[in-house]
Amino acid sequence: MPALPRQLMITVLLTVAPLVWTQTADVDDELADLDSLFSDEEMIETADESEALESPADDLLTQEGVTWGGAIRGSVSSDWNWDDYTSAGFSLTEPTSSSLSPTIGADLFFSARPESDFRAYGKLKIDTTTDGQFTGLTLTPDTLGDGVLPDGWTAEEDENGDIVIRDQDGALIATVPAETATAATGIPAAGDTGTGNAPGLEISVFELFSDYTWNDSLFFRFGKHTIRWGTGYFFSPADVLNLTAVDAEDPTADREGPISLRTVYPFGVTGSAYFYAITNANAEPLDIAIAPKVEFVLGPGELGLGGYYQRSLAPRLVGLYTASAWGVDFFGEAVLLWGSDRVFVSPSDDQSAAEADPQDGHELVLDTYRVDDRLFAHATVGARYLKQWEDGGSLVLVGQYYFNGEGYDDSVPGLLPATARLALNPAENGLASTDPDDQPPALGLADLANWGRHYFGGTIALSGIPVDDLSLTALAIANLSDLSAILVPAINYRFLDRFSVSVAARFTLGGPDDEFTDPAALLLGGEAEPTVGLTFTVSMPAASF
Numbered sequence: 001m002p003a004l005p006r007q008l009m010i011t012v013l014l015t016v017a018p019l020v021w022t023q024t025a026d027v028d029d030e031l032a033d034l035d036s037l038f039s040d041e042e043m044i045e046t047a048d049e050s051e052a053l054e055s056p057a058d059d060l061l062t063q064e065g066v067t068w069g070g071a072i073r074g075s076v077s078s079d080w081n082w083d084d085y086t087s088a089g090f091s092l093t094e095p096t097s098s099s100l101s102p103t104i105g106a107d108l109f110f111s112a113r114p115e116s117d118f119r120a121y122g123k124l125k126i127d128t129t130t131d132g133q134f135t136g137l138t139l140t141p142d143t144l145g146d147g148v149l150p151d152g153w154t155a156e157e158d159e160n161g162d163i164v165i166r167d168q169d170g171a172l173i174a175t176v177p178a179e180t181a182t183a184a185t186g187i188p189a190a191g192d193t194g195t196g197n198a199p200g201l202e203i204s205v206f207e208l209f210s211d212y213t214w215n216d217s218l219f220f221r222f223g224k225h226t227i228r229w230g231t232g233y234f235f236s237p238a239d240v241l242n243l244t245a246v247d248a249e250d251p252t253a254d255r256e257g258p259i260s261l262r263t264v265y266p267f268g269v270t271g272s273a274y275f276y277a278i279t280n281a282n283a284e285p286l287d288i289a290i291a292p293k294v295e296f297v298l299g300p301g302e303l304g305l306g307g308y309y310q311r312s313l314a315p316r317l318v319g320l321y322t323a324s325a326w327g328v329d330f331f332g333e334a335v336l337l338w339g340s341d342r343v344f345v346s347p348s349d350d351q352s353a354a355e356a357d358p359q360d361g362h363e364l365v366l367d368t369y370r371v372d373d374r375l376f377a378h379a380t381v382g383a384r385y386l387k388q389w390e391d392g393g394s395l396v397l398v399g400q401y402y403f404n405g406e407g408y409d410d411s412v413p414g415l416l417p418a419t420a421r422l423a424l425n426p427a428e429n430g431l432a433s434t435d436p437d438d439q440p441p442a443l444g445l446a447d448l449a450n451w452g453r454h455y456f457g458g459t460i461a462l463s464g465i466p467v468d469d470l471s472l473t474a475l476a477i478a479n480l481s482d483l484s485a486i487l488v489p490a491i492n493y494r495f496l497d498r499f500s501v502s503v504a505a506r507f508t509l510g511g512p513d514d515e516f517t518d519p520a521a522l523l524l525g526g527e528a529e530p531t532v533g534l535t536f537t538v539s540m541p542a543a544s545f
Helices: 027-039 049-053 056-061 352-356 415-424 519-523
Strands: 067-083 097-115 118-129 154-157 163-166 172-176 200-214 218-224 259-267 271-279 289-298 301-308 316-325 328-338 344-347 366-369 375-388 394-404 454-463 470-479 484-495 499-509 531-539
Touching (some): 289 316, 344 415, 366 415
Antiparallel strands (some): 067 097, 067 531, 097 118, 118 200, 163 172, 218 259, 259 271, 301 316, 328 375, 344 366, 375 394, 394 454, 454 470, 484 499
16 A cells, blocks of 8 residues: 655744843942941931841742743745665665755743732743644545655545545545544645645634732632653653643653642642642533642652642553762652543454455454553653863763553554554444444544553753764654654754754654554555654744843
8 A cells, every 4th residue: 555645844933032121220320328327427327117127038928020931933944755665676866755844933931029928830832834824724525636645545524424435446545524624634724726825824822821829828829830740751651641642752842731729838948739720611610630649758859749639531640750870860650540540442343344345444343441440550761961161162972761551562563553554544444333322432642652562762862073063963763662762862053143954854764564664654544654854944043031
């Protein structure tokens, strides 16, 4: 079966942290104040009683007005992608696809502390979209034209609005439900005339919250904010509170948090107790999620113990630990779940539907099911090492192992491609019923992630050596269960203080049944083959303000 082309984009951006600046008084005014101090006849004054009762710390913890700041960034990236670079017909001069991607973005924040026990904070994100709209791309038959589907393949919209993809012989390849035809597929936007689409801008409220301190003993935060829960770098099974999981290929990216109330109670000098109450819109009062956690110093590091409960999800117990020794930072997480939020699959006892027409790609009939009465475990351990030299050079090493107790043991050949097909064609479920009220659980895209049991993530970054302003990085993400992997080497050079140029390659390794071989092809019902992508990026002047 021909492999489906897809867009793979790796963009290396020059990023800078937000910087808040303050304005100082005019020098002449300072000298005038200094002269007036020594010209007063009465050098010592009696302080007002009300002023004497005020704590000096109040002046340090309050500010007049509102502090504004942020950072702006921009880049232009050229991407070239090749499918199945291991085949005999591979040609470096004939990429499967290519694209040009200009981006511009900014983070804007404000902070106000009118009183010593109260603070307000907000953060906006402005990012480029590729379709000239404020929403994602839309998948339609018109967008699946030449250069997207293999020669002879067709895409038509059926009476339900779903996209039906067939090969040159008319055999069904995949049915993409209308609600899942989104920008995640990486397919060009409708109306593309061959010159691309004018970029649009998307504005989102990333964080908005207020802090309140009661009696210097209880600390409250309410609003939308990222929650620091978990110690992992590439993988963090303990972080179940944020709305987005850690992206293993971009582990330092901001993660969106929910609307929650956080209460912190410090006890002693080495510990703190946390309590989170998390809410969602259009939910019932009993749908509030609660997450208590306690942290305290233990030996050379810090131990955290917590739990998570929401009546519709599997309850969790969480253990966290971080410590430093010999110049290395060690971290670990352990999670126990009673039941699982995942929809599982297994081969159906009745395979007649797959045997009746083997040419349509329906090779394995699957049943879907949930597990609510069994214990699952996750665990991860890792280490970070940072070395900085006096001449400005630095070395960063990070490695992490992750055991995924909800993953598959990879004992059934073709299980992952068959599951991806079932996600696109739910009617092929072996337990499908004619009764609309008696249907098996439906698969989601999240059920295809973290497919294996064992994973590894590692990165190395070397900067300032052997040339100033030159950085070399390498990233590896591997599924140790099926031995598929993603490798990303990159080189970046900064010039003219605020410009930078980078070249990054992205290699995928694995077989047609493996997770990291070509996830995009699996999601479109194609055959996964090893891919390679090359990205050349020029990052424009960026700065904090």
